[in-house]
C-alpha cells in the first residue's frame with residue numbers, strides 16, 4: 001500500500017500529471033536463499049502477485065532447489081504484514097500421536113541423540129503444505145496452481161546444480177558413509193553432488209503435481225500420505241495416516257513491541273525467538289540509555305550483548321514451549337519493567353557467574369529464511385526448516401522428499417542439551433501432537449506503519465542472535481543492508497559457560513580483550529541473513545555473501 005500511496009501523494013504535489021524525476025516509483029524486493037527461488041518470487045510479483053503469493057511459490061521452489069532446508073517435509077513460520085495488519089502463520093511440525101516423553105532415552109535413562117536427529121523416528125508431522133495452503137486461502141491473489149507450478153517444473157525438467165549445493169551434498173554423503181548410516185539419501189541426491197549437472201527429481205515432481213492439483217489433500221491424504229506412512233512403518237517411524245489427517249497449521253497473534261520508535265513484529269511461541277528478541281533488544285536498550293553506546297563490535301559491545309543473551313537463554317530453557325500445551329508467561333516475559341529489572345543486573349565490566357543466571361520471573365545446521373516486500377508495501381518474513389542440513393537424512397520413498405529431524409528440538413530429558421546446546425524441561429517435554437520449541441524468528445519492523453526492515457536467518461539457537469544483531473546493525477548502528485548481513489556476528493546462549501561463538505573477522509584487539517575478561521571464543525560461522533531495508537522510501541535487499549542467496553529490488557511496472 002505504502003509505496004503506491006507515497007507515489008500518488010508526490011504526484012499530487014506535483015500536479016498529478018507526468019512523473020517528475022524525484023517521484024519514488026513503487027518497488028518490490030526479495031532476499032532469497034537461492035537464485036531459483038528469487039526468480040520464481042520475482043515472476044509472481046511481476047504478474048501482480050502479492051508478497052504472500054511470492055512466498056508460497058518460493059517455498060515450493062526451495063523444496064526442489066534447496067534440499068538442505070527448503071522442504072515440503074518440514075515446517076516453519078511466516079510473519080506477515082498485509083494491508084496494514086499484522087499476522088503470523090505457525091506451520092511448525094507436531095509430534096506424532098505415538099510420541100512419548102522418554103522416547104529417545106535408552107534403558108539407563110540416557111539420551112540417544114542420533115534417534116532424534118537421523119532416520120524416520122526423528123520426524124515430526126510435516127506442516128509446510130498445510131501452512132502454504134492456509135496462507136493461500138487467507139491472502140493470495142493468484143491461483144494455487146500458478147504458485148506451485150514453478151516447483152513442479154524445476155523438479156520435472158531439472159535445474160543446474162550450483163557449486164555450493166554440490167559441495168554440501170557430497171560432504172553429506174561422505175559423512176553418512178563415515179558414520180555407517182543406512183540411508184537412501186545418495187540414491188536420490190547423488191546426482192546433485194556434481195556442480196553444473198542437470199538435476200531432475202521425478203518422484204518429487206509427481207508429489208508436487210498432486211499438491212498442485214489437489215491442494216493440501218495432495219500431501220496429507222491419498223498417494224503421498226501412503227508413501228509417507230509406508231516409509232514410516234518400514235523404518236521405525238511413528239507418523240500414521242491419522243497423524244497426517246490431524247495436522248493443522250495455525251494462525252497466531254504475533255509478538256509486537258515498541259523499540260526506539262519502531263514497531264517490531266515477530267514470532268510468538270512455539271517459537272522462542274520473538275520473546276527472546278524482545279528481551280534482548282530491550283535489555284541492550286536499557287543499558288545504553290544509562291551508559292554510552294559502546295563502539296560497534298568492540299569488546300564492550302560483545303560483552304554487553306552477551307550478558308543480555310545469557311538472561312534470554314535462561315528464560316528460554318524454563319518458560320518456553322508450545323503454548324497449546326504449556327502456559328507460557330508471555331506477557332510477563334516481555335513486560336518492559338521485567339526486562340529493565342533483568343538489565344539492571346548486568347555488570348558492564350565483568351562476566352556474571354553462569355549459575356547465578358537463573359530464569360528471571362519465575363535454550364552442520366540448516367534452515368532457511370527469505371524476506372519479501374511487494375509493490376503495495378506488504379511484507380513476508382518466512383523461516384522454514386527440516387532442522388539439520390538435509391533433515392533426518394532419509395527420503396520418503398515414492399514421494400521423493402527429505403523428512404525432517406525436528407523431534408530433536410524437544411527436550412528429550414530435562415537439562416540435557418539438544419543438538420544446538422539448548423536445554424529445557426517440562427515446557428518443552430515431548431507429548432503427542434505438541435509442537436517442539438523453535439528458535440526461528442522471522443521478523444518485520446515497521447516505522448510509522450511502513451515496512452522498515454524484513455529479516456531472518458537459519459542457525460538453530462543462533463537465529464535469535466542473527467536477528468537481534470541485524471536489527472541493531474541496521475537500526476542502531478545505521479549499517480546498510482549489505483554491511484548489516486556481512487558484518488561479523490556473535491552469539492552467547494548461557495551454556496556452555498562464558499563462551500562466545502563468533503564469526504571470523506573480529507578485530508584481534510576485540511578478541512584479546514574478551515579473552516582477558518575470561519571468555520572462551522568459539523570461532524565458527526553461523527546463520528545466513530536475508531534482509532530488506534527501507535530508507536527514505538527506497539528498498540535495498542541483501543543476502544549474506546557466504547551463502548548462495550540472491551537479493552533483488554525491482555521497479556514495479
Ligand code: DON
Pocket residue numbers: 364365366367385386387388389406409437438439440458459460461463527
Ligand atoms: O526450529 C529451530 O529452532 C531449529 N530446528 C532450526 C534449525 C536450524 O536453524 C538449523 N540451521 N541452521
